[in-house]
Amino acid sequence: MSISIRNISKQFGTFQALDDVSIDIPSGELVALLGPSGCGKTTLLRIIAGLDYADRGQILLDGDDASARHVRERRVGFVFQHYALFRHMSIADNVAFGLRVRPRRERLAEAEIRRRVKRLLELVQLDWLADRFPPQLSGGQRQRIALARALAVEPKVLLLDEPFGALDAKVRKELRRWLRQLHDEIHVTSVFVTHDQEEALEVADRVVVINKGKVEQIGTPEAVYDHPATPFVANFLGSVNLFHGRVEDGHLHLGEHALALGAGGGSEGRAVAFVRPHEFDLVPGWHADGGLPARILRVAAAGPSAQIEVSRVDGEVIEVTISRDAFQLLGLAEGDQVSLRPRHIRVFQAEALAA
């Protein structure tokens, strides 16, 4: 089922939680709503589900306006951040709940319900926990049961609120791969909310970046990462180094130094530029013809790549990441002079940052 979010606005008192948000989600896609906490992403998810109401705008489910439709009739599955399992019911009863509360004439036979619960528990690979109670389960197990319970009613749309937020790092990684696989198997249109850019980039087909109640950018993970539309997106996705300068005749001028911008180097004037740590080349020594002169402050070379902190002449600290082998070949040590040559610079007009 496709979801169409049209001009949704929502206010809590004087706080504008959502401001004219429009997103189209085609059927079968797995979409991440990504943004810092308090950006309105969970509110949007709850409005799609019908747990909250928008002040303005429409939610279309498969082209039909669902704004007036009750939560019960929207056929959505919702997985809560803290799972919201029914603590006094066994795991099997939790999963069966949605099937058992149906009106009598629509209800399946009890044997069929049991069969389906068993199948769902197998799907989430926890059929051996059927008779346990929620407090006896680990966080990751509870999350999967919450998912099985949501899927039991065969929802047309699956909504997940920070599905991995409450789990520790290792389980989180495992579970999000598993969610991606599950989605590839069952292909239900899914929307999940997260503040973790790594999670959004890894799992989603498309990422919607939200900030202060507004959509900043919608695109594939590659698109939002490589071609951020706004300074916020550039800043929020992964770590970046920020430069303030001027764009003139195809160069970014930073104090007395200039960096060549490639084709389409942006409009002239005051600008901010972003360079990701891994987009620098390091050249030993200072060179008049290219690169920013700097000095190596600190090197952390444990792990697959070397994290290098360098300081520019004016004292500004820049983070650089290069592969450990490359770093060893350069034979550099702390205190050495280097030139920084960015392979890729994203330039925004300075006004865009303030906005």
Add this chain to the structure above:
Amino acid sequence: MSTSIALHAGSLERAETASTREPAWAKVVLISVALSFFAVFLLLPLGTVFAEALRKGWGAYLEALVNRDAWDAIRLTLITAAIAVPLNLVFGVAAAWSIAKFEFRGKRLLITFIDLPFSVSPVISGLIYVLLFGAQGWFGPWLQEHDIQIIFAVPGIVLATIFVTFPFVARELIPLMEAQGSEEEEAAVVLGASGWQVFWHITLPNIKWGLLYGVILCNARAMGEFGAVSVVSGHIRGQTNTMPLYVEILYNEYNYAAAFAVASLLALLAIVTLALKTLVERQTRRQLQEIAATSESET
């Protein structure tokens, strides 16, 4: 988080050495003060009630309880409780529900007013109804016209009892429901449950121990209330006499043995209430711990 606190507390206990401990005599004095207070002001009167009741033997004791007036008083007390407790159960759940699960204007005010019956003297509670429904009260003339008797009759007693016992259930449930939040209810609604199904299958099982606790306390007060009921009752023997009022009448008539016999029934009720309360309290505490444990492992 909690483990570290627990460990910390544990080490504190162990760290309690001679330098931090109170001297032995202080401990002895404090404990004996507490125990003698308990004995003199709580245990002794309770014992006296039963001793006085049985002073003239079992025969007199039973006689005091099986006569018609006593029986009527017991019956009226039971009827009053049977009406007031279920009504306050419904009111209490409704009030707690609206406070814990909704945001609305005047919520703070409602929470404050729920406690009103506790903070106001029971006599005032009774007077309110006399002023409203008495012969000279606001609705008095209208009630007389329609031949409806509220004050000096059973309806007045029930009303006063409802007022006095209103906070018990609500106050017990509000913190419990606030701790539980409404995620489970929301989950149930998304899964297609109707309002009633959510209440029966999700909310009620989650609050049942707290609810029972509130009902037990509410019942004890409903049966034992004296002040408010005394104002609206009119003390008509066999008609508007509840057990506490009957005890007073017997006492004023110097019929001590009978007064204490009826009082012993009320005392017995108190003891049973305490026992039940302790049992249920254990369950509620376990439930709160479970909530704490679940939310802890989630964060």
